[in-house]
Amino acid sequence: MSDLLDQSPGIEPLREQRLGPLFWICVGWLTLNVLGAIFANVLPLVNPLYQNYIVINAGPSLHHLFGTDDLGRDILSRVVFGSRVSLAVGSGAMLIGFGIGMPLGMLAAYRRGRLDSILTAVMYVLLAFPAIIAVIAVISFWTPRTLVKIIVVIGLASVPLVYRVIRSATLAVATKDYVTAAKVQGSTDRRILFRELLPNIAPIAVSFLLIGVATVVTLEGALAFLGLSVNPPTPSWGNMINESRTVMAQNPWLVIFPSLALCLFLLCLNFIGDRLRSYFDVTEVKL
Amino acid sequence: MLRYVLRRLVMLVGIVFIISVGSFYLIHLLPGDPATVILGTGASPANRAILYKQLGLNKPIIEQYFVWIGNVLHGNLGTSFISQTSVASTIRAAYPIDLELIFLSQVLAFAAAIPLAMRSARKPNGLLDRLLSAGSFTLLSIPPFIVIVLLVLIVSIKLGIANTGPSSFVSFASNWRVNLTSLALPSITLATASFVLYFRVLRSDMIATLQEEFITMARSKGLSQRRIMWRHAFRPSSVALLGTAGVNIGGLLAGGFVVQYLLGIPGLGYTLISAIASSDYLLVQGIVLVVSVGVVLINFFFDFLTSLVDPRISRE
Numbered sequence: 001m002s003d004l005l006d007q008s009p010g011i012e013p014l015r016e017q018r019l020g021p022l023f024w025i026c027v028g029w030l031t032l033n034v035l036g037a038i039f040a041n042v043l044p045l046v047n048p049l050y051q052n053y054i055v056i057n058a059g060p061s062l063h064h065l066f067g068t069d070d071l072g073r074d075i076l077s078r079v080v081f082g083s084r085v086s087l088a089v090g091s092g093a094m095l096i097g098f099g100i101g102m103p104l105g106m107l108a109a110y111r112r113g114r115l116d117s118i119l120t121a122v123m124y125v126l127l128a129f130p131a132i133i134a135v136i137a138v139i140s141f142w143t144p145r146t147l148v149k150i151i152v153v154i155g156l157a158s159v160p161l162v163y164r165v166i167r168s169a170t171l172a173v174a175t176k177d178y179v180t181a182a183k184v185q186g187s188t189d190r191r192i193l194f195r196e197l198l199p200n201i202a203p204i205a206v207s208f209l210l211i212g213v214a215t216v217v218t219l220e221g222a223l224a225f226l227g228l229s230v231n232p233p234t235p236s237w238g239n240m241i242n243e244s245r246t247v248m249a250q251n252p253w254l255v256i257f258p259s260l261a262l263c264l265f266l267l268c269l270n271f272i273g274d275r276l277r278s279y280f281d282v283t284e285v286k287l
Numbered sequence: 288m289l290r291y292v293l294r295r296l297v298m299l300v301g302i303v304f305i306i307s308v309g310s311f312y313l314i315h316l317l318p319g320d321p322a323t324v325i326l327g328t329g330a331s332p333a334n335r336a337i338l339y340k341q342l343g344l345n346k347p348i349i350e351q352y353f354v355w356i357g358n359v360l361h362g363n364l365g366t367s368f369i370s371q372t373s374v375a376s377t378i379r380a381a382y383p384i385d386l387e388l389i390f391l392s393q394v395l396a397f398a399a400a401i402p403l404a405m406r407s408a409r410k411p412n413g414l415l416d417r418l419l420s421a422g423s424f425t426l427l428s429i430p431p432f433i434v435i436v437l438l439v440l441i442v443s444i445k446l447g448i449a450n451t452g453p454s455s456f457v458s459f460a461s462n463w464r465v466n467l468t469s470l471a472l473p474s475i476t477l478a479t480a481s482f483v484l485y486f487r488v489l490r491s492d493m494i495a496t497l498q499e500e501f502i503t504m505a506r507s508k509g510l511s512q513r514r515i516m517w518r519h520a521f522r523p524s525s526v527a528l529l530g531t532a533g534v535n536i537g538g539l540l541a542g543g544f545v546v547q548y549l550l551g552i553p554g555l556g557y558t559l560i561s562a563i564a565s566s567d568y569l570l571v572q573g574i575v576l577v578v579s580v581g582v583v584l585i586n587f588f589f590d591f592l593t594s595l596v597d598p599r600i601s602r603e
Contacts, residue, residue, distance in 0.1 A: 125298070125301065125302055125305065128298075128302045128583055128586065129302070129305075129579065129583075130536075130537040130540065130578070130579050130582040130583070131537065132537055132538065132540070132541040133537070133540065133541070133575060133578050133579050133582070134309070134579070136541075136544075136559070136563075136575075137309075137310070137313055137571070137572075137575040138313070138316065140563040140571055141313045141314070141316040141317055141568065141571070142316045143317070143318060214428070218430045221430055221432065221433075222430060222431070222432050222544075222545055225432040225545060225548075226544065226545065226548055226560050227560070227564065228560075228563065238432070241432065241433065241436060245436070245549065248436070248439070248440055249440075252440055255436055255437070255440060259433045259436065259437065262430070262433065263428055263429050263430075263433060266428035266429075267425065267428035269428075270424070270427055270428050271424070274424070
């Protein structure tokens, strides 16, 4: 009997009351990353391309906090400059994905009818596509590879996913009484979309955006690891890990620091996204 | 049920058609004349003639598609002008490795995720659940290409089994021991990513299922804990698990590319990345086509499986 009571429901608080200190630590770390990427030029860092042949494959020291690689380049500086690629791809691709997917999703869910059924059918077909393979295919044929092309390809590939999430979020809101009330009052469509619907789907959009950035950054890392992202010597976290493969046994720091930077970045994004989702209690819409 | 399967089948055909158009068009993304890019500037007229015939390059683009798809349907994906071997035979040699890798990783992932998720779901927010949830959340943020690099760094360099190259790869049939040893780290890597996914899905679904009335009913009937968990709770929750497994295939393949690339395992991923590096465009195109269609077929199969387990889906 006690066993029975033990397992009765009433578990998992449905709504988190506080964001918690860990949340703010993550926000702080992300801010630091963003600032580092923006101001990498101004920071007192060695040129990430400068090859100092006197200190090759050195471990962490006072002069080189993260050590140096096999060409004597400063790893700390390369990690900071490398974050630029990840951040550019993450934010750029999501800007495209949300820029196209969000208005389409909101409009489809608000208008319904033929527009909605056609758009949804098209997106459903696109979703069935293995997006990762499509991205690799297009990037490998659309030569020469540049950062802008990579951003565009990943951004476009994310549109169907964004569309689906935003559409189902908007659908849940569009049938609420306050939207009907706004319609009855004679509000314009534009006003309803921007003033009634947008603020109410914003929490879902933001938490999905963060998780989306994490996914895109992971994808770019994998592409860079496979040698399909920006060309060396431009540092990125992914290609630093790739380049270190051959000297990994002699100089493990070369792998560890960029990996750590990438994982911490992803962890913070995922954590903030997850926390926001439970804070705003948006479980009813499946992400 | 039949109507549902037929409807999905029509969609499947549509998607495969679009994939074929997309793969076909890849050649035209190349800058300049495709024949020159594929063959290089010093190409012999004979090779140019072969390629023109294969791709129908002197015809209008719509006709080109039909020439190309006609060849593809006859199993002719072209001949690589770099290795002088047929694309189809290269793919045929490589794909069993991907399937084996996926199979091994999925066995590992399910074997770990199912018992642990059921354990966790029994006492949500208990110590075990908290540990596993935090652990799986952390693992979620470690991409496969870092997992494999770290595993190699920790395990194989110490043990001396680093990248031995594609030529030393042994198939399961010729020597299963060596084969499994070389696939151990890659399978574990792929299993980690899948484990996180399956654990999280099954755990939250089980927690919801365990609050259903039929579970309370089963408990009050005095059924054993074991029977309740497996027969009454796991069966409805396994639908969500199956669905996730189907969707996961695409990511699994990409993860497979990464591990094959690092360890020099000659599956489709390794072949694809080497083909991209050596600008072997026909081979890239062939692999993209085969892999995309493969993923879509596997997804379709899992959809079908899910509708068998949960007949409500097909009635919607």
